[in-house]
Amino acid sequence: MKLLMNKGSPFSRKVRILARERGLAGRITEVIVKVSPVEVDTDLARSNPLTQIPVLLLDDGMALYDSSVICDYLESLGVGGDTLPTSGPARWSALRSQALCDGMLSAAVLCRYETAVRPAALRWDAWTDGQRRKIAGGLSELALQFEGWQDTFGRTQIGAVCVLGYLDFRFPEWAWRDEHPRLARWFSQISSRASVMETVPA
Numbered sequence: 001m002k003l004l005m006n007k008g009s010p011f012s013r014k015v016r017i018l019a020r021e022r023g024l025a026g027r028i029t030e031v032i033v034k035v036s037p038v039e040v041d042t043d044l045a046r047s048n049p050l051t052q053i054p055v056l057l058l059d060d061g062m063a064l065y066d067s068s069v070i071c072d073y074l075e076s077l078g079v080g081g082d083t084l085p086t087s088g089p090a091r092w093s094a095l096r097s098q099a100l101c102d103g104m105l106s107a108a109v110l111c112r113y114e115t116a117v118r119p120a121a122l123r124w125d126a127w128t129d130g131q132r133r134k135i136a137g138g139l140s141e142l143a144l145q146f147e148g149w150q151d152t153f154g155r156t157q158i159g160a161v162c163v164l165g166y167l168d169f170r171f172p173e174w175a176w177r178d179e180h181p182r183l184a185r186w187f188s189q190i191s192s193r194a195s196v197m198e199t200v201p202a
């Protein structure tokens, strides 16, 4: 299998951490792809018309996207414990947390494009502020949920690592640790886990 990804992409990181957690890293070749919301990559578009990464190319030629679908697929192949509860309220809660983290990542990636891609004359502060509010609201929710995580490292926690790591990577001025010191302590502890260390954004 080939994973179209890059090391700065938080959605790719979600898949890369899960692959490592499920013992599948050795079966996946990571292929670095540069993406831009304003330039068309025709190769990538052939695999994913949304021209977004990550994309998982299966050995039979099928291309899978987006990150959550790829995680579900890898989950079906992997060895070791599930990263999502298989049934009941715990499953819906974990899927909701996955959606929360994905939404926070989408907002963060859009904020990043706002400064890295959009010409200064076309920027709209109120719009960026709106995206940042979504991230801030999500952080407060994660800080509440974190109290029940104990030693679990599943889909919710993988999502949280990707969000917090991306904030540190692209928005180092965002002092989220001041507001959520207990979540910050958890992030610092989990940062020494192999799958997390091996996928630090670059």
Ligand SMILES: N[C@@H](CCC(=O)N[C@@H](CS)C(=O)NCC(=O)O)C(=O)O
Pocket: 008, 009, 010, 011, 012, 035, 036, 037, 038, 050, 051, 052, 053, 054, 065, 066, 067, 068, 102, 106, 109
């Ligand atoms: N919902 C998608 C989002 C993926 C996404 O936004 N990827 C970014 C990189 S982190 C991308 O490819 N951006 C290029 C673009 O949007 O054109 C997922 O979960 O995989």
